[in-house]
Amino acid sequence: MGFQKKVMECSLSNILIITTSIFFLMPIPKLNIYAYIIGFALSSTYVVFRGMYIIKKRTVIRFNLTKIMAKPAFCAIFMFISIKSINKYLSLHYITKYNMISSFAAGIIIYFIMLFITKTLHLKQFLNVLNIKSFWN
Amino acid sequence: MKKTTYLQGAFILSLTNILTGIIAFIYRIFLTKTVGAEGIGIYQLVLPLYYFFITLVSSGLVTTISKLIAENRVKKNFSNIYHIIKVGLIISGIWSSLLAIFIAFNSSFLGTYILKDERTAYPILIFSPAIIFIALSAVLKGYFYGMEKVSIPSSIDIVEKLIRLIILVVITRYFINHGIVLICAGAMFAMVCGEILSLILLFTFYHYKRNLLIPRTKIQTNLSIIKNILIPLLPLSISGAIENILDMIDAVLIPSKLVEAGFSKQSALSLYGELTGMVFPLLYFPLIIIASLSTTLIPSIAYSYASNNSIALNKKCNDSMAIASIIGFASAVVFTSYPSEYVKSFIIDRKRDFYFFGQLFRVFLIIGYLLY
Numbered sequence: 001m002g003f004q005k006k007v008m009e010c011s012l013s014n015i016l017i018i019t020t021s022i023f024f025l026m027p028i029p030k031l032n033i034y035a036y037i038i039g040f041a042l043s044s045t046y047v048v049f050r051g052m053y054i055i056k057k058r059t060v061i062r063f064n065l066t067k068i069m070a071k072p073a074f075c076a077i078f079m080f081i082s083i084k085s086i087n088k089y090l091s092l093h094y095i096t097k098y099n100m101i102s103s104f105a106a107g108i109i110i111y112f113i114m115l116f117i118t119k120t121l122h123l124k125q126f127l128n129v130l131n132i133k134s135f136w137n
Numbered sequence: 138m139k140k141t142t143y144l145q146g147a148f149i150l151s152l153t154n155i156l157t158g159i160i161a162f163i164y165r166i167f168l169t170k171t172v173g174a175e176g177i178g179i180y181q182l183v184l185p186l187y188y189f190f191i192t193l194v195s196s197g198l199v200t201t202i203s204k205l206i207a208e209n210r211v212k213k214n215f216s217n218i219y220h221i222i223k224v225g226l227i228i229s230g231i232w233s234s235l236l237a238i239f240i241a242f243n244s245s246f247l248g249t250y251i252l253k254d255e256r257t258a259y260p261i262l263i264f265s266p267a268i269i270f271i272a273l274s275a276v277l278k279g280y281f282y283g284m285e286k287v288s289i290p291s292s293i294d295i296v297e298k299l300i301r302l303i304i305l306v307v308i309t310r311y312f313i314n315h316g317i318v319l320i321c322a323g324a325m326f327a328m329v330c331g332e333i334l335s336l337i338l339l340f341t342f343y344h345y346k347r348n349l350l351i352p353r354t355k356i357q358t359n360l361s362i363i364k365n366i367l368i369p370l371l372p373l374s375i376s377g378a379i380e381n382i383l384d385m386i387d388a389v390l391i392p393s394k395l396v397e398a399g400f401s402k403q404s405a406l407s408l409y410g411e412l413t414g415m416v417f418p419l420l421y422f423p424l425i426i427i428a429s430l431s432t433t434l435i436p437s438i439a440y441s442y443a444s445n446n447s448i449a450l451n452k453k454c455n456d457s458m459a460i461a462s463i464i465g466f467a468s469a470v471v472f473t474s475y476p477s478e479y480v481k482s483f484i485i486d487r488k489r490d491f492y493f494f495g496q497l498f499r500v501f502l503i504i505g506y507l508l509y
Contacts (some may be wrong), residue, residue, distance in 0.1 A: 001442050004197075004205045004372040011376035022387065026394035033408055036391065060447045061454045068458040076466035083474045100478055104471060111467055119461060129144045 007051040010047045075114035083107035143437035146287035150429030153291035160298040171309045176317035182206040182252045183260045194233040195275035197373025206283025207436035211443040219454045224362040233272035240265040259322040270332035277339040283436045293338045301331035422457045423468045
């Protein structure tokens with residue numbers, strides 16, 4: 001869409017924020033390596049919101065925040081609760097090395113069910129993407 | 138071959154990237170076993186320089202070409218599409234050849250003074266021609282992405298990685314008694330062979346597809362195409378090169394700043410190694426899908442934008458952001474629900490204290506989402 005200069009601006013800001021946090025925050029003993037993570041968090045946040053602001057201001061694209069943020073966040077809460085509770089249940093009743101993997105798998109399944117229920121993902125769209133056969137026709 | 142939607146394209150690319158990642162992992166294990174820690178050290182020294190030159194010749198090229206192809210596809214201007222590819226191949230051929238000649242004639246200097254190890258001179262000399270093949274391949278890949286035929290470059294990528302692995306095995310058997318430097322040079326040679334094969338296959342498919350469709354349509358002048366390529370390419374290449382340089386600076390800056398924070402030199406280095414070698418690969422793994430999505434989304438967006446279809450444009454942007462969000466939130470939940478246990482299952486040294494890793498992953502709850 002012709003915003004490659006904005007991409008460069010975001011890359012440079014990203015670099016500037018991370019390098020500044022390494023340079024000034026990392027020598028603080030309490031922060032140490034976490035200073036890098038702080039820089040990483042700040043730069044990611046800046047790039048996401050700056051990008052969204054540019055798109056909103058200069059194009060006809062309008063983001064549906066309910067679809068792109070609220071619904072996935074809501075489904076993720078269910079995933080988190082399921083992982084924690086299933087793992088707790090399995091650890092209490094069956095002590096096996098597969099408890100964590102099983103709870104993660106169950107959490108992901110519940111996450112997808114929630115995504116379909118809330119219509120964040122559509123089953124038809126999902127199956128269409130998975131239709132590998134059509135790629136080679 | 139049927140055209141794919143950008144979501145199908147992203148799906149194929151993700152599968153390909155996972156598969157090529159597995160092949161690269163096998164390649165790495167084989168190399169480690171044959172050349173040992175010292176040999177891997179030489180190989181690791183050369184790789185950042187190799188990637189830096191790749192960035193200089195091809196970063197942004199796939200994106201730029203795919204965007205231009207998609208825009209011309211809207212106008213059904215097929216003659217111009219092939220003219221863009223021709224001009225793109227000439228520009229990238231000239232630029233990459235100049236760079237390859239520079240690298241070849243300065244391999245000793247680059248090895249001795251930049252990488253500070255003269256044993257890296259041979260591997261540098263050998264990888265120099267690969268730069269040309271990578272640049273030319275980037276133009277052709279841009280064509281296939283722009284035409285929404287993602288399965289062709291994806292299949293070629295898998296074949297290339299497999300051939301590279303086979304050549305490495307053959308070369309290693311041949312050079313096993315000739316020292317680690319020659320084996321490392323052989324590993325670079327395997328990479329060059331893979332790139333040549335990839336270019337030949339891409340060109341064969343391109344030539345075949347090109348002959349299927351050539352209605353005579355208006356073509357742009359060479360100068361106008363060069364301008365259209367360079368305007369988006371330069372900022373993208375500069376950002377790519379700067380990011381590469383920053384990675385190199387980080388590698389020096391972080392350990393020294395950790396020493397200032399009170400860590401010993403050894404523990405500062407190992408802390409940095411743990412962050413970049415263990416935490417980041419896990420954190421960046423879901424990005425395979427997002428990176429694939431962004432590759433196929435760009436020509437798709439360019440197509441909708443050029444055809445003034447704001448409904449499709451809005452749908453594609455919102456759908457892509459929703460997918461990124463879905464992956465981002467899921468990853469954030471996975472990384473933060475049992476961080477220490479999660480890292481423990483991926484790291485072999487089970488006697489270690491994983492509190493540090495666990496805490497790092499916990500912090501990623503917030504940024505994990507935003508990163509994707």
